[in-house]
Amino acid sequence: MSQVQRMSRLMVKTLRDDPADAETISHKLLVRAGYVRRNAAGVWTWLPLGKKVLDNVSAVVREEMDAIGAQEVLLPALLPREPYEASGRWEEYGELLFRLKDRKGADYLLGPTHEEIFTQTVKDQCVSYKDLPVMLYQIQTKYRDEARPRSGVLRGREFQMKDSYSFDITDEGLAESYALHRAAYQRIFTRLGLDHRIVSAVSGAMGGSASEEFLAPAAAGEDTFVDCPACGYAANTEAVTFPADRAEPADASSVGPMEELDTPDTPTIESLARQLDVPASATLKNLLVKVDGEIVAVGVPGDREVDLGKLGEHLAPAVVELVTAEDFAGRPDLVRGYVGPQGLAKVRYIADPRVAPGTAWVTGANKPDTHARDVVCGRDFEVDDYLDVVVVEEGDPCPSCGAGLRLGRAIEIGHIFQLGRKYADTFQLDVLGPQGKPVRVTMGSYGIGVSRAVAALAEQTADAKGLCWPAEVAPADVHVVAAGKAAQIELALDAAERLRAAGLRVLVDDRAGVSPGVKFTDAELIGVPRILIVGRRAAEGVVELKDRRSGESEELPLTDAVAKLTA
C-alpha cells in the first residue's frame, strides 16, 4: 500500500507562467505542474508526480500485455551495428539514428526500435514449431534523433515505449497475434481514458503489409487523419487510397483545339488562375520528381497538393526526390514553371484520377511565359499511370462509401504491423516445422508510446485550470488540501491517513505558510480527480469535497466524505 504523499516534503514546484518555449498544452502544463523537467532538446526528467503517472500508464500496459500471454523481457538500448546493417536500417534511418563508437572503435547505435534484436533472440531461443507462437514485449527507453524535438514529452529524442513482437509459423497465426494485440490496445487506451481511433496506416520504413494506427485526436497532434461520418471509415491521411479506376472519362467532343496563350509572370497556379480568370481546379499542375534518378512528372488539378508520402508509398522501393535546378539544366524540354504533359514525350507521366480521359485543362505550354488551354487528356497527352497522390482534404469523398470525409489532427499513440517475413528472411529465422522441415517464421510488431500517452492524456483532458487526469493514471486518487491553520493541517493529515488505510492513493497539501488560494490553484493545476478541502468548518468536522473536472462541490461531515471517496 502506498504512503501518503505530503506536499511539504514532495519535490514539486509549480509555476504560474508557461515556459517560454512551450507551444502545446501538455508541454506547458506538465512543466508548470512540476511533472517533468527538460535536460536537453527532446530529453526529459520525470519528476516525482510525473513518474507516478508514467508508472500508472506502464502498469495498465503491462497488465493487458500479460493478459494476452505476451512475455516481458528487457533488451539493451546500446546495440551493435551488425544486425541493423543486415536489415539495411543502419543506413535507412539516416540522421534519426544515434550512432556511437566504443573504446575499441566498434560501431553501436541507440535502439530506435528492436525488430532486428528480437528476431535474433527468437532464432536463439526457439527451435521448433512447438516453441511458437510466442509474443514478447518490453517497456524500455528508445532513442530517435528527431530533427525538431518539441512539444515536451510528446515527441522526445529519448522516450519510453512498449514494443512487442509476435512470432508465428502461419499467416493465420500472425493474423491472430495481430488481433490479440489490437484488442489489447483497445482495452489499454480505454482504461487509460484516452479518446482514440483505429485508422488504416502505411507501413513506412518498417516494411511489411497490413498496419493500423491508434490515434488520439488532439489539436497538438502531428498526424492528420480522416474519418467518414457515414460509414465509419478512418485512416491516416497518408493511407487514404482512392481506387485509381475512379478516373471517369469525360466527353471532350465539344472542346476546341488546344490553344497557346501568352501568360507572362505566371509561374504559379495562383497567378495563372488570376490572370486567366479560371478556377484553380481548371488548371493542371505538373510536379517534377526523380524516381530512382529518372525524371517523372506528376499531374494533379491546380487546387490540390501532391502528397509525397503517398507517392513514395506507391513507388516504393524506388526512392522519390524533388528535382533540383541542376536537373533542369540539362533538359531544355523542361521549362521550369511552364511544364505541360502535352510536351513530355520522353517523361513518364503519373496523374491523379481526376485528370480523367476527356477532361480539358489549362496547363504549361513548355515555353517560357506561355500556357495552353483546352489541353485534353487522351487527345493532347497520355497518362502512363493513374495513382492517388493528392493530399486529402476535408470533404473529399470517402473511398469506402463516397460521403464527405472529415479531417482531424491526432497524436499517434500506438501502431501495429503485420511485418510478415521481412526480418525473418534477413536473419533466416526458421524453426523445425510439424513435417520435420524448416519453416520460415512470420512476425508482427506492435508499439505504444508510453511517455507520449501521458502527454496525449494531458492534451485531451486538461482544462483552463490545469491538468485533469482520468482516475486510472492520476498521481493520486484524492488531493487533500489543508486550508492553512495548524489544526486544519492536523485534521487533513488525519483524513489523509484514513483514506490511505482504506486503500486510496493520497496526496495531502500540508504546507505551512502557504495561502489557501495558492493551495487551491495548485490542486487544480496538478489535476488529481477529487479534492478534499479541510477548511473553515474543519473544527465542526465538516469538509468540502470537490470534483476536479466538473468543479461541483459539497460540504459534508468528514466521515461521510471518507465513506463517499472509498465507496
Add this chain to the structure above:
Amino acid sequence: MSQVQRMSRLMVKTLRDDPADAETISHKLLVRAGYVRRNAAGVWTWLPLGKKVLDNVSAVVREEMDAIGAQEVLLPALLPREPYEASGRWEEYGELLFRLKDRKGADYLLGPTHEEIFTQTVKDQCVSYKDLPVMLYQIQTKYRDEARPRSGVLRGREFQMKDSYSFDITDEGLAESYALHRAAYQRIFTRLGLDHRIVSAVSGAMGGSASEEFLAPAAAGEDTFVDCPACGYAANTEAVTFPADRAEPADASSVGPMEELDTPDTPTIESLARQLDVPASATLKNLLVKVDGEIVAVGVPGDREVDLGKLGEHLAPAVVELVTAEDFAGRPDLVRGYVGPQGLAKVRYIADPRVAPGTAWVTGANKPDTHARDVVCGRDFEVDDYLDVVVVEEGDPCPSCGAGLRLGRAIEIGHIFQLGRKYADTFQLDVLGPQGKPVRVTMGSYGIGVSRAVAALAEQTADAKGLCWPAEVAPADVHVVAAGKAAQIELALDAAERLRAAGLRVLVDDRAGVSPGVKFTDAELIGVPRILIVGRRAAEGVVELKDRRSGESEELPLTDAVAKLTA
C-alpha cells in the same frame, strides 16, 4: 495476481553445457538456465525468467527507498556534455564514458552516474531550506565502457542501477540522510538474501569524504577486502590504512657500516634474495614513480607490493604514474634495478612504516650489478614521508586492534558516499536559509547495482545442480513438474491453479514429450525454491514436495502439499 507461467509457452531454453566464454558461476548458470542472453560485450538481454528476478530485486529496493522517504524520479540516460564538463568528469572518466554527437554535432554522453544532473534538478526545484532535506532516487539504465566487460551481468557496459542522492543544509543533516540509506541498504540486502559486509572504502573519482561499500563475498568478486575476526573491523583493501606512526625505531648500534656487494644478474628481489641467501623481507625494494611529473621513490620491504591505488589516494589530487625507460635516460643517478635510498639526494623518498629508523636493509647500491647491505635508515638514508602504501596481505595486523586480518574476495553491490559540497560548489547549489541568507547545500550519493545484485545472488546461492534462489527474488514460489503423461499434466495444471489462487507465483512444467528426467534437471537448474512433482502416484492424489536447496523431499497428498506451500 500473477498468472501461472507454463513452461510449454514460456520462452526458456536451457542448455546442458556452459557457454565457452563464461568464467564465473553466475555467467554460466544465468545463460544455461535461460535467464539472460548476450547481445555484445557487456550488453545483455533479460529473458522472461531473468526479467522476473530483476523486477523482484527492483521491487525490494523500491520499497525500502520509499520507506525512508526517498522520492522516485526518472532521469534520462542521454545527457548533454556541459554539466559533466563543469564537474570535470567529461575528461576524468576517460575511456569509461560513452560519448556521442547528435545530428547537429552537439556532444552528449550516456550517463555513468548522475550527480551533476541531480544537483541541477534540485537547484531548479528547491528554493528554500524548507524544501530540504530531500532524497531522490531512480532505478535506471547506466552506461560504462569497461575495458574488460566480462562475467556476464556481473560487470556489464549497460546495466541497471538504483542511484539516489540526498540534499541537506547541514553536516548533521547529511549524516542523517547517510544513516537512513545505510540502514535501508542493510534491510535491502538482508531481504534479498545476500550475505554482505559493510566496509570502509575510498571515495575515488566520486570525490567527497566518508564512504562505505556493501560487499557480497564471492570468489568471482573483483574487489578484495579484509576483516578482523577479533574486533569486527572491515575495509576494502584499498581503504585499509595503518597509522604511519607505527614506524617503531630499531636499535642499529650493533649494525656494521654499509658495505657494497658485487651482485651480477640480480635485478629482481627474488634473484637477489637467492644469491645472498637472505629473506626477501630483509631487502628494501625501491619503486620509482612520477608524481605530477616529478620522480619519487617509494621504499617497501622486498616481500611486499606497492598498492598504487592507495599511493594515489594519499597523494591526490597529484597524478601518480609509473616511470618509463625515457625517464631513466636523463638520470644517470638512477640505475634501473639497482636503486638504493642512500644515493637519492635529489629524489623525494616515501617509505612504508616498516622501513623504520634504525632498521638495516639490503638494497641497491645505485651502480649496475651492485647492491649494498647494512644500509641503515636514519644513518645511511632519510625517509621524507612515511605512508602506508603496501598491498594488504592475509595476517597483516588489524589497524584497529592489531589482530591478524583475514583477506577475502567480494562483489561490490552497494556504495554510499558523503559527497559534501563538491557538486554543490560546482553548480552553486544554494537555498535560502533560515536567516534569509543563501546556504550552500551538502550532498550524499548512494548506489546499488540492481542487475549486479542478481549476479551476486547467483554466485552466492548456486550449487552443483544449478541456480538456487532465495524466496524473495526467485522467479516463482513453486515449480510444479508434471512427470509426463497427459493425466499428470492435467493434475499438475490443476495444482498450479490452486496454488496461484492461494496467492503463490507458480511455474508449471506442462511440456508434453519431454522426459521426467529432463524436467527434473531443468527444475534444479532454474532454481525455484520449492518443487512439486506430480509423478507416478498422481492417480492416487499423492505428489512429491522437494526443497531445492536441501534436496529433501516427501510424498504427501496433493491437498496437504498445497496446504503446506500456502501456509
